[in-house]
Each structure stands twice: as structure tokens, then as C-alpha cells.
Amino acid sequence: MRVELIKHYTTEDVESDIRRLVDSYVSLDSLSQKVSVTKCNNPRLQDELMLWRALLAPHVEVRSSVAFEGSEKVANITPARIDLLEAIRRTRPHSVRELAISVKRNYKNVYDDIQALSDVGLVELVVKGRKSRPVCTADEIKFNLES
Amino acid sequence: MVQATSVSIQKIFVHRDEHLVGMEVYEGQRVKFYSYTYYVNMRDSWQPCVRWDNAEQQPHVDRYDENGTLIEQQHCREKNFKEVLKLVKIFRRNLAAMNLAEL
Numbered sequence: 049m050r051v052e053l054i055k056h057y058t059t060e061d062v063e064s065d066i067r068r069l070v071d072s073y074v075s076l077d078s079l080s081q082k083v084s085v086t087k088c089n090n091p092r093l094q095d096e097l098m099l100w101r102a103l104l105a106p107h108v109e110v111r112s113s114v115a116f117e118g119s120e121k122v123a124n125i126t127p128a129r130i131d132l133l134e135a136i137r138r139t140r141p142h143s144v145r146e147l148a149i150s151v152k153r154n155y156k157n158v159y160d161d162i163q164a165l166s167d168v169g170l171v172e173l174v175v176k177g178r179k180s181r182p183v184c185t186a187d188e189i190k191f192n193l194e195s
Numbered sequence: 196m197v198q199a200t201s202v203s204i205q206k207i208f209v210h211r212d213e214h215l216v217g218m219e220v221y222e223g224q225r226v227k228f229y230s231y232t233y234y235v236n237m238r239d240s241w242q243p244c245v246r247w248d249n250a251e252q253q254p255h256v257d258r259y260d261e262n263g264t265l266i267e268q269q270h271c272r273e274k275n276f277k278e279v280l281k282l283v284k285i286f287r288r289n290l291a292a293m294n295l296a297e298l
Contacts, residue, residue: 050207089265091232091243091257094250095218098228102220105200116208 053186057110136184143179198223212236217276231279245290247274269295
């Protein structure tokens, strides 16, 4: 079985990715220079450059997916955790505590669920100061029984 | 007429310590750029092992050593994600020792 986590970028996601690239490389020109110096020595840089150029195109569509083989990770996706994913998308909480309050559940249990979802790659914890903001990394989960 | 741009980024774990990252940039239906990189986790760091891409419109395959340094490059015909995934699943870490011209 293959489990695929899919994300379709929103305009906000595109802007946020461009901000990440600016933070990392300052400008498209400086990244371009780095790539021409390192040539094929750094595949990640080459991909970042191509991504950045594409993100600047008007109405760009980006589909990102992470897939893993095997069914053991599916056990991590319980109904309660799916409820949490929906709550994250709906309420956009600033912290795990805020999420626990919004779903009226015990903080420790929610924290453990978030860790489990993070292990599968469905949630990313964005650290800002002392808070960790849970962010949903996928908007579609696909189970493929044939692969 | 300006063709719509779209990007597809795919990461597939073929094993806990091995994954393939594919990136394709489309202009309309045409693939303008592709890269398919097979990464291996070594000493808690993901290092590229073999990569197929068409940078500067030159389809080629690159091989890297365990430190992620480029050690060999060969021209090859254009690839797609499905083909590369098949190669990666069959040969996995043996790709590092194979004749690049055959990939």
C-alpha cells in the first residue's frame, strides 16, 4: 500500500515559500549565481532556483506530495487525529494549547496526537518564540492499494 | 499566448532511509524542467546519491559520493518520474555502484 499526502498551494503558501527563499538566499540573482558556481554539485540549490522562478509566474499552480510505502503508518491516522487536522485547518491555532482548547480536549493528549501526526508528516510544528504552531501539511490523503 | 506554469514536487520514501524527490516544472502541458534525486540518509543527513535532470535543456544523470559531492556525470535520454521510481525501487543503493551510462 502507498499512502500519499497531497498539498495544493494556496496564494498564501506561494507567498510564504517565496519569503522562505528570500530569507535563505536574499535574492533570485544571488541564488542563480550560487547555482552557476556550484553547477551540479548541489542538487537542492538547483531545485530551489527552478522553484523560485516558477513561483514568480502569474497564477502558478503547485502540487506537493509525500508518499510512503507500507501500511504501518496508517495506524497513526485515527479518527480523533483526523478531527484535529480538520480543527487545525478550520481554526488556524497559534499553539498546541490553543488547539486543545478549541477542540475541548486535554492538552497532553492533543500534544501526543500532534507528535504522531508530525511523525507521519501530516503536521509541521512551526516554532516561534516559546510557542509551536501546528500547521497542516496536506489537504488530501490518498491510499493506493495497487503499489 | 502565455502558457500556465505549474509545479509538481513529489517525495516518495522507498525505505525509511531512502527517498526519491521529483520536481517538475510545466509550461502548459510541456515539462520545462525536471529533476529526480535519489537521497540516502547517512549519519543523520540526507545525501544525494544519483540524480537525473534536464538543467540547461541537457538531460543527464549525476552520481554523488557519500559526502554529497558530484563524482560523475553522463548524458542520458529524457526521463520521467515513473521510470526513475522504477529504477530506484529495483536497484536502490546499488545505483551508487552502477554504470551511469546504463541508467
